[in-house]
Amino acid sequence: MKYRLLAGGSVLVLTAALSACSSSSGTDSGNGGGRTTVDVWLMRDSVSDRFQKEFAADFEKRHPTIDVKIQIQEWDGIGEKITAALASNDAPDVIEAGNTQVAQFAESGGLLDLSDRTEELNGGDWLSGLAEPGSYEGKQYGIPYYAANRVVVYRTDLFEKAGVDATAIKTREQWIDATTKLNKGGTQGIYLPGQLWYALAGFIWDEGGDLAAESDGKWSGALDTPEALRGMAFYQELQALGKGPKDSDEDDPPQAEVMAQGQVAQVIQTPGGAKVIEEQNPGLAGKLAFFPIPGKTADTPGAVFTGGSDLVVPAAAAHPDEAVAFIKELTGDTWQKKLAVAMSYVPNRTSLASAVADDPGAAAMAVGAANGHATPNTPGWAAVEAENPIKDYMTAVLTGGDPAKEAAKASADITRAMNAGS
16 A cells, blocks of 8 residues: 655656657667666655655666666556566566565566565565565565554644644553543544544554464465454544544545644554645644554554555566666665655664654654564455455444454455455
8 A cells, every 4th residue: 555645756767758758678779779778667756856756866877877767657456457467578677566566466477576685675674564565485585665554643733722732642651641631621532433443553563463364275364353453442432532423434524624723633654645734724734743653562663554565577678687776775764764765654674763763744654663564365365355345334334333253244345255266
């Protein structure tokens, strides 16, 4: 899942005019003999135009025989477009893919196995939420690019008025106590819609559970385990401390719009949402801050779904060695730090988290990212998200349904969806 934290980004042409399709010829005769053009697909908003230009210029300077051509792709319909490219003889050399998409593309046989390159690509401390979904059947296909995850966005003025110190909130229990104090006098302690299933997933992971589990090659829904039920019980407790709708998600209505109305003390979302809130209510400028989602104990932040992207190399890429050189530079120390600062992302490695220390939102994300997780690493998960019985399950419980019975029903639906094609 990719998070769109910043608007912007445009097509960059460095060596030739971009066309609708990638051109992956062995050399680019227009640039002189012996020069190779590495074709790259990056996604809308993943980098700014300025960052693209700076990186590409530096890369070409350091690799004088390689030219870079970057084409920006839209997220809408990208899965089908990548699938078609991987099946063709004209695939680009490098593709940015949402981290949860990699297994689907790897299953088709369309990606290059990069397992033997992980050491040179600094794989020792990759964020697990990017690295794990970038692997499939024990092989590494996706190289972690950048991450984003949810944090708590809160109103500093409302916290101060209620006598709540946000910096002291480290555990779930402290979070509930603080939110209870905030939920008075017309203020919602938290706006938590009933179907924010990514937040639920984090609570389930905190309890040691998961959304689904694999046994003997078959996946089964796991919402009815004791661990998952405890995660849902905490979600129910927290959701009751506000007026969030029980039958919709964070987009209906957009929770940034709700917080902009001025009566909400907290929401769970990516830090970029704070900018949207301030745009809609300039009076809140300077009154929004962030802290990591609290965990069960003070020494471990709450588990979060790690969204973001991996970089993959198609099996049909004309220039695999040049593709790896491109990925090595973009995911290396220098440019990871610059990318994190420029785009308020979490770097792809835990050892680089200090790069965003001066960005409050990104710093809060980086703390949570250390306990990041991914959705079940199987191509069948795409079918679950398309149907999404988790949302229906959450609404059923929040509106009075028996948690165990509703969880069993949802788990059965997840099992069916994940194994529909097998």
